Amino acid sequence: MYDVAIIGSGPAGISAAINLKVLGKNFIWLSNGEVSKKLTQAERVKNYPGLPDVTGGELAWTFRNHTDVMNIKLCEEVITGVYDTGDKFTLLAGEREYEARAVILCTGVEAGKPIEGEDEFVGRGISYCATCDGQLYKDKTIAVLCTDKKFEHEVEFLAELSKRCYVMPMYRGYEIKSPKAEIILKNPVKFSGGMRLNTVAFKDGSVEVDGVFILKGSFSPSTLVHGLRTQNGHIEVSRDCSTNIAGIFAAGDCTGRPYQYAKSVGEGNVAAHSAVEYLAKTKHNV
Numbered sequence: 001m002y003d004v005a006i007i008g009s010g011p012a013g014i015s016a017a018i019n020l021k022v023l024g025k026n027f028i029w030l031s032n033g034e035v036s037k038k039l040t041q042a043e044r045v046k047n048y049p050g051l052p053d054v055t056g057g058e059l060a061w062t063f064r065n066h067t068d069v070m071n072i073k074l075c076e077e078v079i080t081g082v083y084d085t086g087d088k089f090t091l092l093a094g095e096r097e098y099e100a101r102a103v104i105l106c107t108g109v110e111a112g113k114p115i116e117g118e119d120e121f122v123g124r125g126i127s128y129c130a131t132c133d134g135q136l137y138k139d140k141t142i143a144v145l146c147t148d149k150k151f152e153h154e155v156e157f158l159a160e161l162s163k164r165c166y167v168m169p170m171y172r173g174y175e176i177k178s179p180k181a182e183i184i185l186k187n188p189v190k191f192s193g194g195m196r197l198n199t200v201a202f203k204d205g206s207v208e209v210d211g212v213f214i215l216k217g218s219f220s221p222s223t224l225v226h227g228l229r230t231q232n233g234h235i236e237v238s239r240d241c242s243t244n245i246a247g248i249f250a251a252g253d254c255t256g257r258p259y260q261y262a263k264s265v266g267e268g269n270v271a272a273h274s275a276v277e278y279l280a281k282t283k284h285n286v
């Protein structure tokens with residue numbers, strides 16, 4: 001059991017991790033990649049104090065060098081759900097679980113909106129985790145939406161256990177090896193059904209399925225944490241970065257505009273201090 005779990009390896013998560021380390025907390029830092037792509041993608045950064053003109057890659061290196069020097073380890077995981085389990089939170093990562101007294105969400109903003117019907121059918125035909133839910137669809141017809149090459153082994157696993165498997169790779173240069181994978185080069189526009197999902201619709205047609213797997217590395221905040229209050233896709237926070245759920249804090253782009261490194265770093269700092277205050281107040285200062 002950790003005091004705090006941080007999700008995200010962008011500037012907000014990095015800042016939260018550095019501050020929790022300084023404050024001497026027992027925490028786990030989880031993210032789906034070594035460093036946020038939004039750091040490395042920036043061609044030139046000219047508005048970060050102290051570094052007048054750097055590439056995103058250089059800024060990323062500077063940040064991660066800081067965590068390395070402080071011996072802060074990142075645990076590479078895609079978190080598919082955060083559940084309030086009484087006096088603690090359980091974070092699901094495939095078949096693994098992590099427990100913490102408080103959570104800091106530093107998950108950034110998702111590019112693109114969820115597909116129509118996605119939120120409605122989560123747990124009723126839509127799954128985000130091949131290893132957790134794959135066996136439920138043994139010998140059934142499924143569709144798999146794969147957003148990144150790194151999930152291809154999960155696609156192959158699902159294709160092998162299914163009766164029929166439609167695969168929609170959302171990137172170029174896919175190399176899905178299972179002969180059972182039926183590739184559809186179209187974007188799904190809607191998921192529909194009754195009590196359970198049964199149809200994936202495209203602009204020009206549809207397929208009937210028993211279930212859909214969406215393999216991606218990040219989720220909308222309300223999909224990730226049931227009951228989390230959001231507005232226009234951003235997590236509602238108070239000035240201390242607390243959310244409507246006691247013990248869950250949020251920092252960075254996920255709390256709203258402006259989308260900026262310095263704002264994310266600042267909020268990561270605030271969220272870390274607020275999480276520590278919360279632990280002290282609730283006598284969880286383990």
Ligand SMILES: Cc1cc2nc3c(=O)[nH]c(=O)nc-3n(C[C@H](O)[C@H](O)[C@H](O)COP(=O)(O)OP(=O)(O)OC[C@H]3O[C@@H](n4cnc5c(N)ncnc54)[C@H](O)[C@@H]3O)c2cc1C
Pocket residue numbers: 007008009010011012013030031032033035036037038039041042043044045046047077078079080106107108109217218219224251252253254258259260261262264
């Ligand atoms: C091309 C480009 C150039 C930019 N240039 C500038 C600039 O010059 N100056 C400036 O101030 N800002 C700039 N920005 C904006 C800046 O990148 C963002 O504001 C900043 O990265 C936000 O930091 P963050 O930590 O809140 O989120 P992010 O950097 O988006 O990090 C979120 C992290 O959470 C991880 N994550 C999300 N969900 C999960 C999950 N479920 N499980 C595990 N991990 C998860 C992601 O993989 C990622 O590591 C630029 C952005 C882009 C795209």
